[in-house]
Amino acid sequence: MLETKIETKLPRLVTPLPGPAAKRILQLDSRYISPSYTRSYPLVAKTGRGAMIEDVDGNVFLDFTAGIAVVSTGHCHPEVVAAVQKQAAELIHMSGTDFYYPQMVELAERLSSIVPGKEPKRVYFCNSGTEAIEAAIKLARYHTKRDKLIAFYGGFHGRTMGSLSLTASKAVQRKGFGALLAGVTHIPYACSYRCPYGLKPESCCTECATVLEREIFKTIVDPEEVAAIVVEPIQGEGGYVPGPPEFLLELQRVCRKYGILLISDEVQCGMGRTGKWWAGDHVGLEPDILCVAKGIASGMPLGVTVARASVMNWIPGAHASTFGGNPVSIAAALVTLDLLEREYIENARRMGQFLFGRMADWRERHRIVGDIRGKGLMIGIEIVRDQKTRERAHDLRDRIVELAFRKGVLLLGAGENTLRLSPPLVIDEEQADFAVHTLDECISEVEKSA
Numbered sequence: 001m002l003e004t005k006i007e008t009k010l011p012r013l014v015t016p017l018p019g020p021a022a023k024r025i026l027q028l029d030s031r032y033i034s035p036s037y038t039r040s041y042p043l044v045a046k047t048g049r050g051a052m053i054e055d056v057d058g059n060v061f062l063d064f065t066a067g068i069a070v071v072s073t074g075h076c077h078p079e080v081v082a083a084v085q086k087q088a089a090e091l092i093h094m095s096g097t098d099f100y101y102p103q104m105v106e107l108a109e110r111l112s113s114i115v116p117g118k119e120p121k122r123v124y125f126c127n128s129g130t131e132a133i134e135a136a137i138k139l140a141r142y143h144t145k146r147d148k149l150i151a152f153y154g155g156f157h158g159r160t161m162g163s164l165s166l167t168a169s170k171a172v173q174r175k176g177f178g179a180l181l182a183g184v185t186h187i188p189y190a191c192s193y194r195c196p197y198g199l200k201p202e203s204c205c206t207e208c209a210t211v212l213e214r215e216i217f218k219t220i221v222d223p224e225e226v227a228a229i230v231v232e233p234i235q236g237e238g239g240y241v242p243g244p245p246e247f248l249l250e251l252q253r254v255c256r257k258y259g260i261l262l263i264s265d266e267v268q269c270g271m272g273r274t275g276k277w278w279a280g281d282h283v284g285l286e287p288d289i290l291c292v293a294k295g296i297a298s299g300m301p302l303g304v305t306v307a308r309a310s311v312m313n314w315i316p317g318a319h320a321s322t323f324g325g326n327p328v329s330i331a332a333a334l335v336t337l338d339l340l341e342r343e344y345i346e347n348a349r350r351m352g353q354f355l356f357g358r359m360a361d362w363r364e365r366h367r368i369v370g371d372i373r374g375k376g377l378m379i380g381i382e383i384v385r386d387q388k389t390r391e392r393a394h395d396l397r398d399r400i401v402e403l404a405f406r407k408g409v410l411l412l413g414a415g416e417n418t419l420r421l422s423p424p425l426v427i428d429e430e431q432a433d434f435a436v437h438t439l440d441e442c443i444s445e446v447e448k449s450a
């Protein structure tokens with residue numbers, strides 16, 4: 001068995017960044033790779049283990065991105081690697097759309113038992129988050145025989161044409177691609193730090209949901225034509241914004257009242273990242289359809305659309321995907337579920353608490369820290385030019401991300417001006433402490449020159 005070796009659990013930088021081997025890759029990348037990718041800094045990864053990434057020059061970084069919230073059980077967890085190797089040696093592919101294999105039903109059964117709601121579930125397998133959303137859109141239209149959809153400003157649901165029609169996170173993601181799916185209405189997402197209606201946190205929260213009955217259903221779309229409301233319980237790409245409980249529950253109430261399906265996009269916030277299986281579990285959300293990807297298979301490509309059994313009533317041939325739910329990804333997912341259940345969901349909760357504790361006085365100590373929010377290991381820090389005006393400071397945020405890289409900590413931004421902390425769920429206190437200490441230093445340095 002191949003053993004991944006990274007001996008240290010804290011960063012160790014041995015060359016200037018990028019190092020000579022990285023420079024060669026970057027040159028080739030700039031010549032051959034699609035220029036649509038958005039790299040924040042020149043990390044060229046070679047090896048991963050736990051929360052650590054070693055680059056092609058032997059520099060070791062502490063990964064607080066988890067490959068965009070994907071490697072939930074850390075990089076190359078030995079049990080995941082063993083399961084992948086065993087499955088690859090046995091059966092790599094047979095297409096679950098036309099044939100059967102045991103792992104597929106095993107994972108479906110396990111997911112059914114952890115997705116909330118009393119009704120039995122049915123599970124559709126695909127390869128990515130965007131495909132899970134495409135399936136949800138098609139299923140909602142098919143089942144309800146309605147075609148309109150409600151989504152939210154700041155929402156991110158993927159980049160294929162259907163999911164892109166729901167995405168309203170950054171204009172560049174839509175620009176140049178022409179007409180998208182008709183019948184999608186976007187409304188504001190509740191954010192207590194930046195209430196779209198200018199209200200105080202106490203009175204905000206439900207306004208963004210009550211607007212549906214108060215205005216949207218009277219002026220734009222009749223509720224009887226709405227197939228689904230699609231929402232992230234915690235917005236991810238939009239800036240790590242947790243939906244307030246009252247807001248999410250009001251959406252659920254409106255859905256039930258008008259026979260609209262509630263589609264919960266847990267692609268980024270699900271799979272234990274927030275300290276519970278689903279971010280919606282913190283408020284008691286029971287969606288009709290739940291979409292999962294990213295963290296479910298520790299880095300192997302897998303997307304899942306789980307629906308109430310009576311909702312998933314489409315007929316053979318209505319929807320499928322050749323690679324969806326391939327046995328190797330499913331083997332990785334089964335072990336991932338075990339590991340999350342055994343220790344990492346609880347670790348995410350504990351480490352989240354630890355990190356929030358360490359950052360508790362940052363708003364007093366750092367004049368450019370506007371808001372610190374999130375749950376478990378899904379934490380957003382808004383960087384502003386001034387705490388009073390709350391002017392977004394994306395340039396300062398970007399400098400902090402770049403500086404952290406130079407100090408050996410991998411971070412990403414989310415939204416216009418938010419730092420995202422989304423480490424693998426395996427980090428320990430020493431690593432959390434190191435990351436938060438480094439980030440503190442980076443913010444101080446950037447603040448001094450701002």
Ligand SMILES: Cc1ncc(COP(=O)(O)O)c(C=O)c1O
Nearest residue numbers: 128129130156157158236267268
């Ligand atoms: C909430 C959410 N939904 C959907 C997607 C799309 O997932 P993928 O990139 O796997 O297509 C993402 C990706 O970031 C996401 O964060």
